Amino acid sequence: MIGTAAWLGSLAGARLHARQLPPARELPPTTQGPPQQGTPCGGRSSNPRTPCQSDVDKMMAALPDKAPAKPLAPRKVLVLARAAGWVHSSIPLAAKTIEALGAKTGAWSATTTYEAADINAANLKQYDAIFLDNTTGCFLDDPGDKTATAARRQALLDFIRGGKGIAAIHAASDSYHGTSCDPAQGYGAGGGQPLWPEWNKIIGGYFKFHWNDPQLITVKIDDPKSPLTAMFHGQPFEIHDETYTYNQESFSRDNVHVLTSVDYAKMSDEDKAKEKDPRSDHDYALSWIRREGKGRLFYEAHGHGERVYAMRAMLEHILAGVQYALGDLKAGETP
Known part of the structure; x- marks a missing residue:
């Protein structure tokens, strides 16, 4: 159990803005509050659509006051929080974060759904962007209805290619790969093969x-001139979270414009050795943007642990990323 003083100290550290910290700044390994009392909470609890109030309080305290761009029109964002694979405890908190970011800054209004059936052409007409909240597995598919599956996939492709946006966090990239969309047949094991190549290219x-969380990672800023990284002031920073790597064949800088990445040179040999068959180029991007048809995609790899949503600079990064996806924030996007 964490004492009150220690908890408050961790909370204060999590709320520090990027420029208030020295280079290679570090978030404490845990910012979890006192044990929750009463109703279960969090995505892996018996009440999986309710975030824990202490996590919400820390997130709300870290929210930025202003969006980096003025919306060109009233914007609506659909948060899809359906996980067909691993279910993250932070899913309801991430959804609440997108709702709160939009409400406080006026950048958008958000609606959260846990239903893949809401990804359909008629429903999506009212939205300007979709936020994929740790959408693992074959998150749009209905195993018993191939027609519905095909329609949902096409609706998502048409949405972004027609000029709208997708923003995605963490496990949204743990989707549509492996040997089969059936978890019993080894979905996602060891990277595997692309199961929906069009989507695999779009997500990057x-x-x-x-x-494993809480692995310490030094994040370097690959594009310090981008408005999507302005909150980092060109300075590297340290973060404790679960950090993904990507199949060598699935990720390439030829396909995306990288914003931030792992400073692999600063990892210990012991930590590097944890990954079997590492990328030969040691290129581990963390956030990026790309165009798809007339539309835009933003992806941020961190967001596994609740502590990430109490980091003001990370919330500013996500805010800017969603505004890019909406088309309100212009940024260099050439791979």
Whole structure:
């Protein structure tokens, strides 16, 4: 059990803005509050659509006051929080974060759904962007209805290619890869093969391995001039979270414009050795953007642990990323 003083100290550290910290700044390994009392909470609890109140409080305290761009029109974001594979405890908190970011800054209004059936052409007409909240596995598919599956997939492709946006966090890249969409047949094991190549290219890469939470990672800023990284002020920073790597064949800088990445040179040999068959180029991007048809995609690899949503600079990064996906924030996007 964490004492009150220690908890408050961790909370204060999590709320520090990027420029208030020295280079290679570090978030404490845990910012979890006192044990929750009463109703279960969090995505892996018996009440999986309710975030824990202490996590919500820390997130709300870290929210930025202003969006980096003025919306060109009133914006609506659909948060899809359906996980067909591993279910993350942070899913309801991430959904609440997107709702709160939009409400506080006026950048958008958000609606959260856990139903893949809501990804259909008629429903999506009212939205300007979709936020994929740790959507693992074959998250759009209905195993018993191939027609519905095909329609949902096409609706998502048409949505972004027609000029709208997708923003995605963490396990959204742990989707549509492996040997089969059936978890019993080894879905996602060891990266595997692309199961929906069009989507695998759009999202920018698919999961191969992760360093376990709370692995310490130094994040370097690949594009310090981008408005999507302005909150980091060109300075590297340290973070404790679960950090993904991507199949060598699935991720390439030829396909995306990289914003941040793992500073692999600063990892210990012991930590590097945890990954079997590492990428030969040691290129481990963390966030990126790309165009798809007339639309836009933003992806951020961190967001496994609740502590990430109490980091003001990370919330500013996500805010900017969603505004890019909406088309309100312009940024260099050439791979």
